[in-house]
Amino acid sequence: MENTTKDYSHIKGWGIDADPKNDPTYPMKNRTNGEHLGYSWERPTLQSETVEILHSNERPDVTAVFGTSTPPSGLSGMIRRMAFKKTENDYGHWLPLILADRINVVEGIIEDLRSGHVPNIFAEKGMKAEWKYNRSGLLRQIAVTAIIGYGVVAFYRAKKKRDRGY
């Protein structure tokens, strides 16, 4: 669709090779070129911000609707707030978010313990299913981990003995 309110007559040949069929977005996009008008649509009713919502600095504001699960909190929340000062184009946005996710895991365990819940990490990892459907693989994995663990301990014990000179 043309959106030619501007006068391009001063540009010799403007548009003479335009081909509407040359559109690799078909049929995924029912092209109207509405974007040429910018942020012009009538926005839906805006959702009330009842929790802290971080938003990309590549947009002017919060979207009309958003999720309210797990608002930022604690140390991970502080890191997330800093991350959102950087653009989506910047590693300074994404890498701190991944760091915050890892810190959030520890915060989750602390939160569990504070509320009197001891997380059953084996159950959360679905070990019951692994035991049921892949018992030999699981046993092999445990054996390999035990051997490596034993090897590491034995190495450090031997090193300690050597360092003490006996």
Place this chain on the structure above:
Amino acid sequence: MLAMNYRGPLRVRASQKPMPKIEHPQDAIVRVTRSCICGSDLHLYNGAVPDTRVGMTFGHEFTGVVEEVGSEVTKIKVGDHVLVPFNIACGECVFCKQEMYGNCHESNPQATAVGGIFGYSHTAGGYNGGQAEYARVPYANVGPTVIPEGMDPDDAVLLTDVVPTGYQAAEMGGIQKGDTVVVFGAGPIGIMAAKCAWLFGAGRVIIIDQVDYRLEFARNYSQCEAYNFNEIGDPVLFLKKTTDWMGADVCIDAVGAEAAGNAMQTITGRKLLLQAGSATALHWAINSVKKGGIVSIVGVYGPTDNLVPIGNVVNKGITIRANQASVKRLLPRLIEHVQNGVLNPKALITHRIPLEEVSDAYRIFSAKLDNCIKPILISPSAGM
């Protein structure tokens, strides 16, 4: 209510969470009747998607019965049994108006590169998902679609993502009659993409994976050739040889960030997170397609960067087409295909697991235990 609760990489559990409530006049609350675990949930499960917060509920493939609606909801009513597209779309922004419902500009404050998706981290809007007894469904006038009378809910739940994504993967391939189409990945999406390639007139369909039971399933379900990349040597060379040294007309990446098959990609992408997942399938797709061919990407990658042979894209004149599926745009056609028996989505379902056992369900799907293709979770309130 009972809901899936993310606790960290490879750790999820079912626990009690507060009931969702109407937070916007266009919201609906649904009682979930079916909910799937998607291959792309595994990116979250593995901790590969930035801003995946502890305590979140995943699940972007679900159906449910409408329990409550906001004051502006007119298209669905209490008691309707609806399928809920994974895209959260306003229907009003310039992108929705052009039927790009996966690219809505009014549903995800946290990122401009993707629209809102249920239960898919704060990078996709921070919404809780449908792996729960109840879920909040925003923009209920746009997304949720009443399940046609007589349609099996198991078929309906796969119309929320698997079928449209597989179909759009083939559609984006621009398949012409007689084309050779190669699909990388024999998960549910890849299997569906291979099946749908025939609907566009493909002359030959090949699927590549390394899991034998899935390849066997694909052979039968998608009626295509299926090869284990561990048994064919370099898959790119194999595909060149089998296409008379030309390369495939269309290659589809239906794997995304969890791809195996290349140690360097696996270590840098999946283990060290130095790139946004392992781009092995995309790498193979670009190198296997013919000059002037088309690569269609529906595999999900993280938001940072990936190592792919972009120089070959330029030198071979490849067209890359990619997007999240626009479920609402495709639904009318796909419902028709299901009702006419052209597509049989529910045949993909291999496991029905109570929501209470969500930890085991993720493990079974993630580790490909018990010949799992597609697990669905049944909540205690499902009622059907």
